[in-house]
Amino acid sequence: MATQAAPRKAKITVYIAQTLDGFIADSNGKVTFLESYEDTTGExxxxxxxxxxxxxxxxxxxxxRTSYELVRGFADWPYKGKMSYVLSTSVIDDMLPDTKCFQIKGQPSVDEQLRNLIAEIEKDLKEGQCIWVMGGGVTIDAFLKANLVDELDIFVLPMMLGSGVPLFPVRGGGASIQSKLTLTRLEKRAKGIARLTYDTKAK
Amino acid sequence: MATQAAPRKAKITVYIAQTLDGFIADSNGKVTFLESYEDTTGExxxxxxxxxxxxxxxxxxxxxRTSYELVRGFADWPYKGKMSYVLSTSVIDDMLPDTKCFQIKGQPSVDEQLRNLIAEIEKDLKEGQCIWVMGGGVTIDAFLKANLVDELDIFVLPMMLGSGVPLFPVRGGGASIQSKLTLTRLEKRAKGIARLTYDTKAK
Structure with missing residues (x-):
């Protein structure tokens, strides 16, 4: 009988654009400002x-769920062929293909529910594949609080919104925050976008 | 009779460190976390x-005023020999040498009062000298709203605080925000600090 394979440990990545003042969507939850950063140089x-x-x-x-509803409003679902897990406190009817609702319940702790979700997802991943915690701020924050983020890949747009949906909502602070980060990449991309990549687990 | 010199136009710079999640001080208004980024490599x-x-x-x-009181609590006033203008809604008694209180009043608009302050300061500046809007977030925000910042020089520390005093407080948005920035410098400094410099006036 073959020994059971060690549990796969998939890298969990946050890959996201924010304005210099820290917003990932405007006050209406829209991301139309991202359009002006599409590279249309004709290269x-x-x-x-x-x-x-x-x-x-x-x-x-x-x-x-908010991100899901936002992206769902686009002409096409952009993540076909990859499973998207949608966090929600209530059941979502009528899920799109390649999406699955993961209901957050009253117990056990949110941290434990997220760890269970990751373990569930890892069963279906191929070697070297990562898990993308896409957004929004509340979801990313929950994963950060649970120490479940390995990499933060942040694209700082050269603009300010003044208000909107923050990437990092203000919370109470405390020991569960991944406070020490290692800058692993700093790149100037097209249109004045600064890419800052952090390893949250390096010592 | 000599013609009057054209008004000097001093560059107005914000030079400041923030955590990756956007805080310039902790929840108690302290900046002790900055100490761990002092370069003590012995170089x-x-x-x-x-x-x-x-x-x-x-x-x-x-x-x-909050920044003034914070810095005033240090062993020595670190800006000796340069005039520091302290914004406050009330009069501050017992000002330190090289500091002057600038009282923000009910009228005219805050924007106009800040423009008047700048014009006043410029009279005493030498050619090529800049004005440093040191902090904190509320003061910087007021200058941004009044379109009085020429350069943002931001040092992103590889850490998160979870809560504290934000560099960019959330406000209502609107037309007065300097929304278009030009990334003029992107540098990796010691200890994983990322320096992002923006020109707010370039087209």
Whole structure:
């Protein structure tokens, strides 16, 4: 009888754009401001901020319900062929193909429920595939609080919104925050976008 | 009779450190977390994040009252020989040498009062000297709203606080925000600090 394989440990990545003042969506939850950063220079290989390369490695996505509803409003679901797990406190009827609702319940702790979700997802991942915690701020924050983020890949847009949905909502602070980060990459991308990549687990 | 010199136009700079999650001080208004980023590598020239070079060009400082009280609590006033203007809604008694209270009144608009302050300061500046809007978030925000900031020089520390005093407080948005920025410098400094410099006036 074959010995059971050790549990796969998939890298959990946050890959997201924010304005310099820290917003990932405007006050109406819209991300239309992102459009002006699409590289339309007509170059043969427009700068996609490493998205294609990153997306290639993604085995599954996790998002909050608000992000799901936002993306669902687009013409096409952009993550076909990869399973997206949608966090919600209530059941969502009529889920799109390649999406699954993960209901957050009153107990056990949210941290434990998220760890269970990750373990569940890891069963279906191929070697080297990562899990993309796509957004929004509340979902990312929950994963940060649970110490479940390995990499933060943040694209700082050269603009300010003044208000909107923050990437990092203000919370009470405390010991569960991943406070020490290691800057592993700093890149100037097209249109004045600064890419800051952090390893949260390095010592 | 000599013609009157054209009004001097001093560059107005925000030079400040923030955590990755956007805080410039902790929930108690303290900046003790900055201490762990002092370069103590023992190098002959430790990385000061360009501070000495920048400070050399500073002709005057502007700060809010909270920042003033914070810095005043240090062993020595660190800005001797340069005039610091302290914004406050009330009169501050017993000002330190090289500091002056600038009282914000009910009228005219805050924007106009800040423009008047700048014009007043510029009279005493030497050619090429800049004005450093030192902090905190409320003061910086007021200058941003009044379109009075030329350069944002931000040092992103590789850490998160979870809560504290934000560099960019959430406000209502609107037309007065300097929303378009030009990334002019992106540098990796000592201890994983990322320096992001923006020109707010470039087209």
């Amino acid at each position: 043969e290989k427009p700068d996609d901020c490493g998205y294609a390369e990153f997306y290639e490695t993604v085995g599954a996505l996790i998002m909050g | 002959e020239k430790p990385d000061d994040c360009g501070y000495a070079e920048f400070y050399e060009t500073v002709g005057a400082l502007i700060m809010g």
